[in-house]
Amino acid sequence: xxxxxxxxxxLAASTAxxxxxxxxxxxxxxxxxxxxxxxxxxGAYCFAAATTKFGLSPALAVPIAVAFCGIxxxxxxxxxxxxxxxxxxLATLAVQLAVIELLRRWREVTNGDxxxxxxxxxxxxxxxxxxxxxxxxxxxxxxxxxFWLRGPQGLxxxxxxxxxxxxxxxxxxxxxxxxxxxxxxxxLFGLAGVLMAMVAGFIEPKSFDLLYSxxxxxxAILAGANVVGAICAAMLLILLPEIVYxxxxxxxxxxxxMQNLIYGLILVALMMTRPRGIFPELRLKRPRRS
Amino acid sequence: MRxxxxxxxxEAEVSDFVHFVVDALGAAGRIGMLAVGFALIFxxxxxxxxAIGAIWTFCSYVMASLLEAGQSAIxxxxxxxxxxxxxxxxxxxxYRRLSGEFTVVLASFGLFLAILGGQALLxxxxxxxxxxxxxxxxxxxxxxxxGRVFVAWLDVSCLxxxxxxxxxxxxxxxxxxxGVQSTAVSENRDLARSMGVPIVRIELFAYMIGTAIAxxxxxxxxxxxxxDTFTGPNITIxxxxxxxxxxxxxxxxxxxxxxxxxxxxxxxxxxxxxWVTIATYTALLALIFWKPAGLLRHDVIFPxxxxxxxxxxxxxxxxxxx
Numbered sequence: 001x002x003x004x005x006x007x008x009x010x011l012a013a014s015t016a017x018x019x020x021x022x023x024x025x026x027x028x029x030x031x032x033x034x035x036x037x038x039x040x041x042x043g044a045y046c047f048a049a050a051t052t053k054f055g056l057s058p059a060l061a062v063p064i065a066v067a068f069c070g071i072x073x074x075x076x077x078x079x080x081x082x083x084x085x086x087x088x089x090l091a092t093l094a095v096q097l098a099v100i101e102l103l104r105r106w107r108e109v110t111n112g113d114x115x116x117x118x119x120x121x122x123x124x125x126x127x128x129x130x131x132x133x134x135x136x137x138x139x140x141x142x143x144x145x146x147f148w149l150r151g152p153q154g155l156x157x158x159x160x161x162x163x164x165x166x167x168x169x170x171x172x173x174x175x176x177x178x179x180x181x182x183x184x185x186x187x188l189f190g191l192a193g194v195l196m197a198m199v200a201g202f203i204e205p206k207s208f209d210l211l212y213s214x215x216x217x218x219x220a221i222l223a224g225a226n227v228v229g230a231i232c233a234a235m236l237l238i239l240l241p242e243i244v245y246x247x248x249x250x251x252x253x254x255x256x257x258m259q260n261l262i263y264g265l266i267l268v269a270l271m272m273t274r275p276r277g278i279f280p281e282l283r284l285k286r287p288r289r290s
Numbered sequence: 291m292r293x294x295x296x297x298x299x300x301e302a303e304v305s306d307f308v309h310f311v312v313d314a315l316g317a318a319g320r321i322g323m324l325a326v327g328f329a330l331i332f333x334x335x336x337x338x339x340x341a342i343g344a345i346w347t348f349c350s351y352v353m354a355s356l357l358e359a360g361q362s363a364i365x366x367x368x369x370x371x372x373x374x375x376x377x378x379x380x381x382x383x384x385y386r387r388l389s390g391e392f393t394v395v396l397a398s399f400g401l402f403l404a405i406l407g408g409q410a411l412l413x414x415x416x417x418x419x420x421x422x423x424x425x426x427x428x429x430x431x432x433x434x435x436x437g438r439v440f441v442a443w444l445d446v447s448c449l450x451x452x453x454x455x456x457x458x459x460x461x462x463x464x465x466x467x468x469g470v471q472s473t474a475v476s477e478n479r480d481l482a483r484s485m486g487v488p489i490v491r492i493e494l495f496a497y498m499i500g501t502a503i504a505x506x507x508x509x510x511x512x513x514x515x516x517x518d519t520f521t522g523p524n525i526t527i528x529x530x531x532x533x534x535x536x537x538x539x540x541x542x543x544x545x546x547x548x549x550x551x552x553x554x555x556x557x558x559x560x561x562x563x564x565w566v567t568i569a570t571y572t573a574l575l576a577l578i579f580w581k582p583a584g585l586l587r588h589d590v591i592f593p594x595x596x597x598x599x600x601x602x603x604x605x606x607x608x609x610x611x612x
Contacts, residue, residue: 098571208452257410271397
């Protein structure tokens with residue numbers, strides 16, 4: 001039982017890291033993206049391929065996967081930052097679908113639909129140890145992001161989100177800031193992907209499909225521009241279905257459809273009532289008087 | 291479908307070309323009808339109604355279930371149409387209440403998830419076959435002189451449906467008062483409202499007609515191969531590519547669908563079937579960067595009758611003067 005709870009907790013904590021990354025892009029900076037699952041997949045596959053195909057140690061493969069995912073995300077972010085509104089959203093949709101198709105077809109490295117096995121940090125690492133490592137990482141990252149976004153960076157992101165032209169006219173370098181935020185978000189996605197691969201022990205392209213991307217987007221919208229909200233939203237939407245399924249005693253085939261139905265209805269309800277999320281927006285630090 | 295003859299053989303070249311044309315038209319028909327429905331809604335209301343792919347899937351299961359229960363195809367189609375209209379009306383009622391950037395498209399993602407979840411709960415995730423005796427014949431081998439090519443009835447009927455809906459919409463937008471009102475709503479909503487155009491009625495009409503065209507393609511799909519969970523979501527993205535590529539011309543969507551089908555078949559010939567999907571998404575990205583507002587302008591596909599006549603008179607007068 002404790003082993004099961006530890007694995008669910010580890011999954012929720014690693015999802016919280018991904019949601020923090022998506023919160024940076026969506027509620028904070030105003031770039032709505034449906035490609036989060038694709039970057040999680042890049043991080044997870046980079047880690048799994050580096051360890052199982054190229055024989056690197058897991059401790060070395062983790063920073064490589066995180067850095068690679070951050071760089072790819074930063075480059076994609078720069079290219080897509082010139083697009084606005086729904087066109088930007090459609091472009092991220094195309095990136096999501098193209099990346100997952102590429103992972104399915106590039107069988108030499110990814111094993112295609114057969115998937116790849118993924119090791120943990122050390123061979124005998126238990127679920128409880130993994131949960132501890134992931135939970136500590138999540139709390140440290142959340143604290144770092146909270147203080148970073150309460151300062152000038154948070155103000156810059158809000159300026160870009162609220163009115164890009166005004167932000168640019170006020171001297172904010174929108175392109176540079178977009179690249180920075182996409183790189184940080186990509187690194188968080190990469191780390192979350194690596195941790196999810198460790199929790200599951202096996203990855204396949206199907207695990208990172210478009211529906212999963214929508215689920216992450218729902219968590220980010222639920223959280224709003226609030227780092228603590230990101231953790232709460234991930235915990236809520238990972239743990240709540242587990243409780244519901246165990247209490248309703250649903251069959252295995254009904255779990256995913258029920259989850260899609262509930263998540264879809266929550267997203268519609270959120271858009272109708274609280275489109276900026278249920279958690280209050282992070283308050284900026286008051287500037288010192290000079 | 292590719293020929294077994296050596297590529298240097300002249301008959302092989304003819305055969306490859308014929309297969310290429312048939313594949314292109316088939317892909318155009320399948321994607322085009324959903325694209326026309328999507329484009330009609332998008333251009334008139336401005337709603338990126340992503341959930342239309344999920345409605346397509348849901349209605350195909352409704353029709354397949356009715357066929358399985360012994361009902362006729364007409365009854366199956368009509369019930370699927372009513373269900374589709376109900377889902378479209380619910381979607382429109384939700385979108386109308388929303389305000390703020392991105393809320394409509396995010397709500398449409400939510401509806402997409404919820405409708406697909408509901409479909410999987412009701413019918414499961416497996417494909418639903420139809421009694422083979424009730425299916426349309428799968429297709430026919432057609433002799434064209436230099437060889438034979440397989441023509442699927444699904445492709446032929448979708449292509450016919452695409453052509454018929456394009457012609458009817460061309461007539462509607464160019465020649466009827468309601469069509470002019472719809473164009474006015476799509477071009478300047480506030481001005482149209484101030485001129486007394488009934489916005490809600492026009493938008494609801496766009497939803498009904500767009501959904502009906504999409505469900506007609508779902509019905510043809512069911513009649514040819516049955517219902518499945520993957521076709522609807524899979525053709526939604528190409529349909530969005532086509533609808534965006536067409537620009538503000540609903541009729542141009544049919545033309546772009548044929549061009550897009552040709553591009554997909556060309557990609558299939560050059561890269562193989564496995565890489566076609568990636569080619570689709572790359573095409574979407576390229577299109578977004580190159581022409582975010584679409585490839586066609588209004589006068590390219592469907593010149594207004596009066597404008598054309600005035601232009602011809604002007605040209606004749608110029609010719610006489612010179």
